Amino acid sequence: MVDRVDALTCPHYGKDLLMARHDIRGRIAALRDTLFAPAAVDAFLQASSAEAFWLTLEPPHLERFLFDMEREHQPQLISFGELKQLALVFAHIVDAKSHFTVEHSDGVASLARYLAEQMGLPAASCEKIEVAGLLHDLGKLKVPDEILEKPAALSELDRSVMLRHSFESYQILRRIEGLEEIALWAAFHHEMPTGNGYPFHASASELGTEARIIAVADVFQALAQDRPYRGSMSCREIMAIMWQLVEEGHLDREVVSVVARDPEQSWRRATVQRVKNAP
Secondary structure, eight states: OHHHHHHHHGGGTTTTHHHHHHHHHHHHHTTBTTTBOHHHHHHHHHHTTSHHHHHHTSHHHHHHHHHHHHHHOOOOOOOHHHHHHHHHHHHHHHHTTOTTSTTHHHHHHHHHHHHHHHTTOOHHHHHHHHHHHHHTTGGGGGSOHHHHTOSSOOOHHHHHHHTTHHHHHHHHHTTSTTOHHHHHHHHTTTOOTTSOOSSSOOOGGGOOHHHHHHHHHHHHHHHHSOBTTBOOOOHHHHHHHHHHHHHTTSSOHHHHHHHHHOHHHHHHHHTOOOGGGOO
């Protein structure tokens, strides 16, 4: 519901937001009992009756509000198990934006952890890689649904919007103390050893094994999953594409070699469905 409110509100920032608020409230209210939970809609309607509610949503005021909240917050320590459960919840929220990406983040996380274990990385790194996989697409919360669901090639404008998502993931995660490494690994999932990836154009020396693993897991899982413009691919088709991407310098050869040892096992890991069991 909050995502829908934000999408309806954005075009009016700095212009006619107070005039548009009545229409937005009406459109949300019309979805009560169908798309949105009645209690959530009622809470929104009560809170949004004041003009200050809407003005606070505009970027300058929202940034100030968040700044004040950060100054006043009390750190809350949680265990790694609790962090993983929280990451599963966020993964479910992100992937649910499009029925074509349901369980994508969970599949990436599962496969990335499997590959890390196969490569002999320390247990702590394997745990962090799994969380980074769950959170790598967090920035897609800012990508409009019509782009995620588009059944054709993205336009130049659509692609420019999509290119933002890994940077947005980084901006969200880097603010959380203790997630510094996870934030980088998640943000680098579209970087390439050639330095031609995005959004940072990180060089080969800046891409650690963990980030390279998540990049490979992301590509494999996407190819194994139905998308609006194609169906799921077989292991043979996926590996042909993966090796082509290695030759082009897009993916790490060592990590793809681990996938190639047992593509069927990678397939099973990439298509896992744990998210439905998240709290």
